[in-house]
Amino acid sequence: MTQEEEEVVLLDYWPSPFGTMARIALVEKGVNYIHKFEDLSNKSPLLLEMNPVHHKIPVLVHKGKSICESNIIIQYIDEIWKNNFPLLPCEPYQRAKARFLVDFINKKVHGSSVKVWMGQNEEQEDGKKELVEWSKFLEEELGDKLYFGGDEFGFVDIAFVPFYNWLIVFKTFANFNTIEIECPKLVMWGERCLKRDSVSKSLPTSDQVYQAYLEFKKGWSHG
Amino acid sequence: MTQEEEEVVLLDYWPSPFGTMARIALVEKGVNYIHKFEDLSNKSPLLLEMNPVHHKIPVLVHKGKSICESNIIIQYIDEIWKNNFPLLPCEPYQRAKARFLVDFINKKVHGSSVKVWMGQNEEQEDGKKELVEWSKFLEEELGDKLYFGGDEFGFVDIAFVPFYNWLIVFKTFANFNTIEIECPKLVMWGERCLKRDSVSKSLPTSDQVYQAYLEFKKGWSHG
Incomplete structure (x- = not known):
């Protein structure tokens, strides 16, 4: 696996409640990630490419693929790093x-x-x-x-x-x-x-x- | 388990796209259920009790507990009757x-x-x-x-x-x-x-x- 494929990147905006949710989930799971902050008045080409539908943060980029929408990101994090602290109940x-x-x-x-x-x-x-x-x-x-x-x-x-x-x-x-x-x-x-x-x-x-x-x-x- | 606890009930409105989604998921899984249709201009006490937040159909009542919001209902159906035809991918x-x-x-x-x-x-x-x-x-x-x-x-x-x-x-x-x-x-x-x-x-x-x-x-x- 190349370095890029292993990398976890979070496209984020610090004051956003939805960005905050993704950050908390990553810290709870002990995942190291690269934090990229967006200027929402001048969105990066990477954000537009990774979330072509909504152009919104947060976006999690993992193994070169993007996951959008905070609640979907949290469930993805829970399912990928499933041996650590579980975020969703089992039942x-x-x-x-x-x-x-x-x-x-x-x-x-x-x-x-x-x-x-x-x-x-x-x-x-x-x-x-x-x-x-x-x-x-x-x-x-x-x-x-x-x-x-x-x-x-x-x-x-x-x-x-x-x-x-x-x-x-x-x-x-x-x-x-x-x-x-x-x-x-x-x-x-x-x-x-x-x-x-x-x-x-x-x-x-x-x-x-x-x-x-x-x-x-x-x-x-x-x- | 009493009969009521075993029962699967769907509170529904026939033309609703969201109700339709719940119906399709139940049929795909081969689940027998009781279908209760709502008059949306005069909602039943059962609907108001089972979805006190949104008062909306569809509501799935299973083992006396309610599950609301079509996408959540479909995921619940997939997780409960998990040995039948899977609805969500594994990966x-x-x-x-x-x-x-x-x-x-x-x-x-x-x-x-x-x-x-x-x-x-x-x-x-x-x-x-x-x-x-x-x-x-x-x-x-x-x-x-x-x-x-x-x-x-x-x-x-x-x-x-x-x-x-x-x-x-x-x-x-x-x-x-x-x-x-x-x-x-x-x-x-x-x-x-x-x-x-x-x-x-x-x-x-x-x-x-x-x-x-x-x-x-x-x-x-x-x-």
Whole structure:
């Protein structure tokens, strides 16, 4: 096998929650990889070639082939490096449930977070209300477990922790601290996750997230 | 195990492409199930209980537990009845690729089809152009293979065939026959799929699809 075929490359953008998920999964599995950061206002020819359909990060390039979409990347990582720490449960119903929650997070939690970031007045308030509703739902799913899958950190934790990080940023940015009051178990879960090496090394800081938001807002208002 | 725990129930709506996918997967696996059809303008308490987040069909109820979202249902079916005809490939890269294409079909092909159904003038024309683009992309992915996964019918075929059926309906409804001219391999693939028992038993007829469209349009204009 040539060096290029063995190589694992992640095309990424540091503040992206979806990029963060791929990073956490790779660290959990102990995979060495080359990190290539994209300028999203001037995407590289490599990104356009490796994700010709969506032109979006993250893209994992392994053995010269590309894998796109964060939830598909995490499942691929779990299936390729399967002898290390498992990310998805073994049992089919638990796997289906984990996939459902990740899909829920990527659609609903992400969608409402974008409303809080980019919306004004009523739309922003709607986004906040929705985030409280989704957080309560997720807290109920978590229950008294340490992590969403039980005793071990896994797929759903990886998908939610970047958005939990956004909730922290929203505290100062959008005067939003309802989650702390309404979802104490979720906050304890969040603190537990933040202590993991894979998470603390992969999450952007609040400042980086806020900086990215300002850049996006500038770009979007131009667009 | 009680009778209820053994039971497989599918909450469904006959003309739905997502419901169709679940039906095809169950027939391919030879699973006996109870079919419950929903009136989408007056959803049953069972549907609201079994899919409390999205209130959408299809929902698979197995051993008293619910599995939601068509692509997750198909993967669950494949993992539970794993000794029968496999629906997903074994190899991780091929699995990732199949998941990517199914996601592409559910987002892009479905989105553009809805534009053709519901849009007017320019929006409808945009939808048609997009459908030609997506069909060409899928034809390239298919290449000279019998099915998307190779020699055997599987996950991607199940996800695309209900929308291929829509393309046939669009021929008369929206004066749209570009696919036949531009994508001859895809048309041959479609004809091949339509000959399978699992597909021919599960697909709604053109008339049923058109009837459902009229009902939706009525409902949506009220909403």
